[in-house]
Amino acid sequence: MTPVIHEIMHAAANPLVPATADLIWSAVVFAILLVFFWFKVLPNFKKNIDARTEAIEGRLALAEKAQAEAAAKTANIEADQAAARQERAEIINAARAEAAQVSVEITEAAKLNAERMIETAKKQIEADTQSAVIALRAEVGSLALELASSVVQNNLKEDKSASAIVDGFLADLEKEGK
Amino acid sequence: MLSSLTLLSAVLKPVAEGDGGFEAPTINEFYPEVVAFGGTPYELNRIMLIRLLVTGLLILVFWLWSNRFRKSTETGQFVPGRFQMFGEMALNFVRKSIAHEQLGEKDGDRFLPLLTTIFFIVLGMNITGIIPGLNIAGTSVIGLPLILALAAYVTFIYAGVKKHGIGFFKNSLFPAGVPAAFYILVTPIEFLSTFILRPVTLALRLMMNMIAGHLLLVLCFSATQYFFFNSEGIFKTFGAGTFTFGFVFTLFEMLVAFLQAYVFTLLTTVYIQLSLADEH
Numbered sequence: 001m002t003p004v005i006h007e008i009m010h011a012a013a014n015p016l017v018p019a020t021a022d023l024i025w026s027a028v029v030f031a032i033l034l035v036f037f038w039f040k041v042l043p044n045f046k047k048n049i050d051a052r053t054e055a056i057e058g059r060l061a062l063a064e065k066a067q068a069e070a071a072a073k074t075a076n077i078e079a080d081q082a083a084a085r086q087e088r089a090e091i092i093n094a095a096r097a098e099a100a101q102v103s104v105e106i107t108e109a110a111k112l113n114a115e116r117m118i119e120t121a122k123k124q125i126e127a128d129t130q131s132a133v134i135a136l137r138a139e140v141g142s143l144a145l146e147l148a149s150s151v152v153q154n155n156l157k158e159d160k161s162a163s164a165i166v167d168g169f170l171a172d173l174e175k176e177g178k
Numbered sequence: 179m180l181s182s183l184t185l186l187s188a189v190l191k192p193v194a195e196g197d198g199g200f201e202a203p204t205i206n207e208f209y210p211e212v213v214a215f216g217g218t219p220y221e222l223n224r225i226m227l228i229r230l231l232v233t234g235l236l237i238l239v240f241w242l243w244s245n246r247f248r249k250s251t252e253t254g255q256f257v258p259g260r261f262q263m264f265g266e267m268a269l270n271f272v273r274k275s276i277a278h279e280q281l282g283e284k285d286g287d288r289f290l291p292l293l294t295t296i297f298f299i300v301l302g303m304n305i306t307g308i309i310p311g312l313n314i315a316g317t318s319v320i321g322l323p324l325i326l327a328l329a330a331y332v333t334f335i336y337a338g339v340k341k342h343g344i345g346f347f348k349n350s351l352f353p354a355g356v357p358a359a360f361y362i363l364v365t366p367i368e369f370l371s372t373f374i375l376r377p378v379t380l381a382l383r384l385m386m387n388m389i390a391g392h393l394l395l396v397l398c399f400s401a402t403q404y405f406f407f408n409s410e411g412i413f414k415t416f417g418a419g420t421f422t423f424g425f426v427f428t429l430f431e432m433l434v435a436f437l438q439a440y441v442f443t444l445l446t447t448v449y450i451q452l453s454l455a456d457e458h
Contacts, residue, residue, distance in 0.1 A: 018324055019321070022319050025321065041240045045243075
């Protein structure tokens with residue numbers, strides 16, 4: 001482009017008609033910046049954002065895992081506690097049942113014991129009564145023998161007195177009985 | 179060859195040079211004198227130098243961020259510092275609020291390089307319009323907006339053809355559900371709006387916003403200069419008013435710089451989305 005043409009174009013000064021230099025420099029500037037943003041800035045930017053998102057998601061996943069583990073632990077502890085409570089209740093129930101059983105047994109035993117003692121006492125009384133009867137019988141027998149012998153002796157001596165002896169004897173018996 | 183000092187002084191050349199009488203800014207504001215390679219197709223004026231400066235700064239800042247991202251990935255230190263957080267915010271603005279929002283994650287990431295480049299070029303080049311010493315937007319001459327619009331144009335046609343093949347043009351030009359007779363009317367309109375007006379409006383909207391913003395600021399501040407130093411009596415106080423206007427418009431231009439970057443990127447995304455959509 002000669003300086004003359006250049007002068008003419010500038011004299012016209014139509015803002016809608018681009019000068020060659022204007023177009024060239026604009027294109028250069030645009031091309032440089034397009035390449036720069038396309039291949040340098042935006043890839044780095046995108047990588048950084050993606051990596052950050054990934055890191056955040058990774059950490060969130062870790063946190064979720066930790067939370068799940070804690071929840072599982074809590075559930076385990078609660079299950080253990082429930083089991084312990086159950087066991088305790090069972091032990092207490094068993095102990096109560098046993099206590100009831102024992103008390104029944106003791107009562108039974110005491111009753112049996114008492115019955116046995118009563119039985120023994122009754123037998124003792126019976127035996128005593130028996131022996132007393134036997135002793136009495138023996139005594140009555142000997143007394144009867146004594147009486148009989150004294151009657152026989154007195155009969156032999158005097159009949160009259162025999163009835164008196166019997167009376168006397170009976171009186172004696174009565175006295176002794178009192 | 180020119181020394182780097184000459185280049186620097188050309189970049190930092192003040193916009194308004196008071197030489198007595200008041201001169202309203204003209205369209206020649208956008209055709210500053212050539213400072214290097216004069217007469218060649220790659221001649222440099224201060225707007226081109228500003229573009230190169232912005233490109234350098236964008237590369238520097240994003241290089242640092244990029245290295246920070248890489249280091250973070252390699253070391254597994256995923257808690258970002260303040261610097262890194264700011265970089266993520268900037269990149270995520272395009273990625274999430276624009277690309278993913280309109281295109282979904284998969285297609286959004288596919289077209290992300292173009293969208294990110296467009297957004298940060300436009301933002302970086304716009305913002306120089308209010309940076310003291312630079313004072314003109316790199317997007318205020320048609321070349322850059324045109325190249326960006328062309329990139330958007332090629333990309334949305336590529337996206338449509340890749341997905342629907344030749345059916346993309348059929349869908350675009352002969353929208354479904356329209357009676358056949360109406361295609362005489364509808365098809366030219368669709369052709370004009372889709373394949374001509376879209377790139378043209380993208381480029382012009384951006385450039386005209388920057389031109390208007392720059393002219394307003396130059397007008398305000400050169401008037402302030404004139405009132406303060408070249409006028410008499412009560413007119414000097416007018417300078418306070420024009421200065422206030424200039425200050426407010428500077429803040430407004432900050433918003434516009436961001437807004438135009440957002441609009442350009444968003445519209446590019448929407449055009450791609452429309453190309454990918456099954457029904458038009």
